[in-house]
Amino acid sequence: xxxxxxxxxxxxxxxxDHALIAKMVARGARVLDVGCGDGALLQLLTETKDVDxxxxxxxxxxxxxxxxxxxxxxxxxxxxxxxxxxxxxxDYAILSLTIQATRRPKPVLENLLRIGRHAIVSFPxxxxxxxxxxxxxxxxxxxxANLPEPWYDSPDAHLxxxxxxxxxxxxxxxxxxxxxxxxxxxxxxxxWQPLFVHNMLGEKAVFLLTRD
Amino acid sequence: xxxxxxxxxxxxxLDRPLARSSEIDQPxxxxxxxxxxxxxxxxxxxxxxxxxxxxTYGTLNADRSNAILVCHALTGDQxxxxxxxxxxxxxxWEIMIGPGKPIDTDRFFVISANILGGCLGSTGPASLNPxxxxxxxxxxxxxxxxxxxxxxxxxxxxxGIEQLFSVVGGSMGGMQVLEWAARYKHxxxxxxxxxxxxxxxxxxxxxxxxxxxxxxxxxxxxxGRYVDxxxxxxxxxxxxxxxxxxxxxxxxxxxRKFGRSLQNRVAKTFSFSADFQVESYLRxxxxxxxxxxxxxSYLYITRAMDYFDLxxxxxxxxxNAFYGTRTRFCVVSFTSDWLYPTRESxxxxxxxxxxxxxxxxxxxxxxxxxxxxxxxxxxxxxxxRGFLGAAARKRGLPPAAGA
Numbered sequence: 124x125x126x127x128x129x130x131x132x133x134x135x136x137x138x139x140d141h142a143l144i145a146k147m148v149a150r151g152a153r154v155l156d157v158g159c160g161d162g163a164l165l166q167l168l169t170e171t172k173d174v175d176x177x178x179x180x181x182x183x184x185x186x187x188x189x190x191x192x193x194x195x196x197x198x199x200x201x202x203x204x205x206x207x208x209x210x211x212x213x214d215y216a217i218l219s220l221t222i223q224a225t226r227r228p229k230p231v232l233e234n235l236l237r238i239g240r241h242a243i244v245s246f247p248x249x250x251x252x253x254x255x256x257x258x259x260x261x262x263x264x265x266x267x268a269n270l271p272e273p274w275y276d277s278p279d280a281h282l283x284x285x286x287x288x289x290x291x292x293x294x295x296x297x298x299x300x301x302x303x304x305x306x307x308x309x310x311x312x313x314x315w316q317p318l319f320v321h322n323m324l325g326e327k328a329v330f331l332l333t334r335d
Numbered sequence: 336x337x338x339x340x341x342x343x344x345x346x347x348x349l350d351r352p353l354a355r356s357s358e359i360d361q362p363x364x365x366x367x368x369x370x371x372x373x374x375x376x377x378x379x380x381x382x383x384x385x386x387x388x389x390x391t392y393g394t395l396n397a398d399r400s401n402a403i404l405v406c407h408a409l410t411g412d413q414x415x416x417x418x419x420x421x422x423x424x425x426x427x428w429e430i431m432i433g434p435g436k437p438i439d440t441d442r443f444f445v446i447s448a449n450i451l452g453g454c455l456g457s458t459g460p461a462s463l464n465p466x467x468x469x470x471x472x473x474x475x476x477x478x479x480x481x482x483x484x485x486x487x488x489x490x491x492x493x494x495g496i497e498q499l500f501s502v503v504g505g506s507m508g509g510m511q512v513l514e515w516a517a518r519y520k521h522x523x524x525x526x527x528x529x530x531x532x533x534x535x536x537x538x539x540x541x542x543x544x545x546x547x548x549x550x551x552x553x554x555x556x557x558x559g560r561y562v563d564x565x566x567x568x569x570x571x572x573x574x575x576x577x578x579x580x581x582x583x584x585x586x587x588x589x590x591r592k593f594g595r596s597l598q599n600r601v602a603k604t605f606s607f608s609a610d611f612q613v614e615s616y617l618r619x620x621x622x623x624x625x626x627x628x629x630x631x632s633y634l635y636i637t638r639a640m641d642y643f644d645l646x647x648x649x650x651x652x653x654x655n656a657f658y659g660t661r662t663r664f665c666v667v668s669f670t671s672d673w674l675y676p677t678r679e680s681x682x683x684x685x686x687x688x689x690x691x692x693x694x695x696x697x698x699x700x701x702x703x704x705x706x707x708x709x710x711x712x713x714x715x716x717x718x719x720r721g722f723l724g725a726a727a728r729k730r731g732l733p734p735a736a737g738a
Contacts, residue, residue: 153691175693183698190665190695191717193725197666197684197696204688212691 136167139309140245140329144217147243147301147331148172152214155179155238157201157231158221162189169194177213179204202226205234217243220269220327223279233295236334241300245329248304250284250322269326285322292332301331356421359629360463362388362449362456363420364413367493374451374486380476384465387490388456389413389448392432393440395496401732402496403438403723404487405447406504406511409579409636410628412455415447416440421455421627430711435735437720442727442735443500450511451486452478452636454629458486461562461629472631473559480507480643484514491522498522500730501723505529505708506675507636510643513683516664517645517656525726527719529667530708532679533653533686534644539674542582543637546575550630559631572630573621580620585671585704589613653686660687663729664694665722667708667715674705695722 136142141164148154150172156165159178162185168174178196180186189196197204201218202225216239218231223246225231235242247269248254257265264274270282283291285304292299304312304325312321321328366388373383390413395402405415405428412419416426416433432438432445449457452475460475467474491499502515502523509531516526532539550556553571557564581589593613597603600610609615649655664687668680677698687694699714701707708715727734 177693183700187697187699187714187718190697191714191721193721193728195663195693195695197688197694198698199684199696204685207685207688209689209691 136163138163139305139311140219140327141167143303143305143311143329144168144219144243144245145171147241147329148174148215151175153177153212154215154217155208155213156217156219157205157235158218158224159185159189159194159196160219161185162192162194162196164217164219165189165194165196166192201231201234205231205238208234208238210237211240213239215239215241215243219243219245220247222246223282225281228281228283229291229295232291232297236295236297236332240333242297242332242334243329244288244332245327246283246288247279248285248322248325248328249282250286251307251326252323253307253326255323267326285325285328286318288328288330289318292330295334297332297334299330300333302328303330304328356454358421358455359459359461360456362413364388364390364449364456366456367490369489369493374482374489376476376482377479378477382451382458382476385451385458385486386456386462387448387451387458387486388453389446389490390415390417391447392416392445393443395444395494396732399496400498400500400730401442401727402444402446402491402494402499403501403503404491404499404515405432405438405445406487406502406508406515407447407450408504408506408508409640410576410624410633411508412453413447413449414455416445419627422623427709430709431716431719437716438503438723439720439735442732443723446490446494448487448490450483450636452483452632452639454632459629460559460631460635470562472562475631475635477638477642478635479639480510480514481518481648483639484511484518487511487515488519488522498524500732501525501527501726503527503529503719504531506531506705507640509675510640513645513656514643516660516662517649520660520662523662524730525663525665525723527665527667527722528680528683529715530669530672530675530680530705531683532675533656533683534646535641536679539582540641542579542674543641545578547634547637549574549578550634553630556630559634561630567625568630569622569625572625572628572633573618575633576624576628577617577621580617582674583704583706585673585702587671587702588704591702592616653682654689657687657690657692660690660692662692663722663726664692665718666694666696667718668696668698669701669703669705669707669712670698671702672705672707 154174156178181200186198216235254265304321368386370384373381415428452459464471509528512528550571553568555566556568596612598615646653668677684696
């Protein structure tokens with residue numbers, strides 16, 4: 124099995140955040156993708172990194188589609204179902220563009236750090252300059268390609284900025300091992316740049332975290 | 336659904352004595368008889384000799400790694416994908432099992448066995464007791480789901496199979512799947528428990544008790560010795576089946592199929608004949624069931640289901656049942672199944688998560704109630720096909736010939 128995977132084509136995905144997560148994850152790792160959606164990331168990790176992957180997804184149709192594709196996915200949600208998992212059951216617990224849609228992001232993140240040796244969290248950055256300027260200029264809740272719904276229809280109840288997320292990591296004693304921001308054209312911002320630049324220019328962010 | 340007049344069917348069948356079927360001791364299917372080593376039962380008694388009747392479909396591969404055991408429900412049998420010799424009807428899961436089907440017999444070697452306690456060839460209360468030369472009747476020991484699985488394991492040993500690629504089953508079949516996964520962890524590569532529960536609920540025990548009381552209240556049951564007396568508790572068993580059948584459907588399905596429609600008549604008859612289609616349908620279900628099933632088997636098997644509690648059997652914690660498992664699970668439930676509701680499948684999933692097992696869980700939208708697992712549910716087929724396909728790649732099984 125490994126030999127075959129080694130010969131597979133390199134990471135092919137249009138999602139820069141997925142490609143980055145695939146780089147962060149070690150080969151053959153045990154991975155839990157919380158809010159796995161259509162299973163694209165799990166499939167990518169399975170094919171390119173030979174991970175032992177599991178998913179949790181709230182939408183029934185998506186769960187069924189994932190399982191029919193051969194992925195190990197259960198119907199459930201991050202707020203309710205993570206409590207049932209034992210400590211350090213996974214090498215990586217991933218929350219990909221999902222934390223903003225949870226009811227209680229802090230316990231979800233704490234659970235993620237408990238279940239996984241590492242947690243990988245990606246989220247849309249509400250501190251991006253375009254969002255700030257929309258709010259400033261129009262006086263209305265901003266909408267973007269990543270956050271298309273109007274405020275009353277949006278599943279994203281807990282949007283945050285990169286700075287907010289860094290603060291939360293501090294509050295719960297999570298160690299940030301890696302933090303990457305992508306600009307609107309999907310380009311990775313230089314890691315040497317200060318936090319306020321990431322928070323201004325980053326449209327999405329990906330954090331690799333641990334907690335001892 | 337039959338459109339013949341079930342009123343008539345019921346009356347006829349009540350008068351016709353049922354010949355003791357030769358299928359009980361000498362089934363048309365394969366059968367293996369175990370005479371050397373007794374089967375030690377959970378109740379403390381031993382059963383010896385005993386036999387297991389079974390069917391197989393497809394071909395066992397050279398390294399014996401492509402075998403799938405299909406476990407049947409309360410009134411099912413080993414004829415999953417071939418004609419039932421008693422009813423003459425096609426196999427009960429032909430929609431799922433066969434060449435090119437989700438459980439593809441071009442690829443997998445499918446084994447299905449009549450359960451211990453059944454009445455189509457495996458040892459049960461209708462079988463001859465070697466000590467008396469008469470049917471066991473109530474001398475048959477009370478069995479459990481675990482005992483059924485132990486008997487199946489003997490069959491799998493007999494077939495020379497160390498590890499099953501999968502164990503699949505719905506309802507009571509799902510209980511056997513869970514028991515297999517808990518009891519023989521290293522022998523089960525994948526497990527697909529469908530429309531089932533980790534323990535029998537109070538409501539389900541209650542319904543079973545109604546059925547058993549109906550059987551035992553029939554004077555023709557004769558304290559379980561009806562065969563000796565040349566009788567059959569037809570009315571009791573038919574009522575038990577009618578009550579149980581309601582639990583296999585849903586209110587929606589009953590409304591959709593029958594509503595308040597009348598049966599072959601334009602107006603109410605102001606009598607107790609089957610005015611309504613739903614009455615007629617249930618009577619038909621009851622009377623046809625009596626022709627193919629042994630009343631004592633019904634008592635023993637429902638009892639085994641009532642006793643099923645994988646949590647209690649494992650120190651009160653369901654997760655303990657699966658500790659250390661490497662089996663890949665695919666749990667399936669149906670939205671309108673109120674007999675084994677989704678929340679009970681979720682208990683299984685949560686227990687599996689608690690031991691970090693590899694588990695998929697799919698809830699399928701259907702208005703067909705518990706019976707949905709036997710019916711045309713494309714999402715179920717896609718789930719089983721996809722899950723088994725991925726697991727087969729993991730196990731290194733080649734794709735089906737010609738696929």
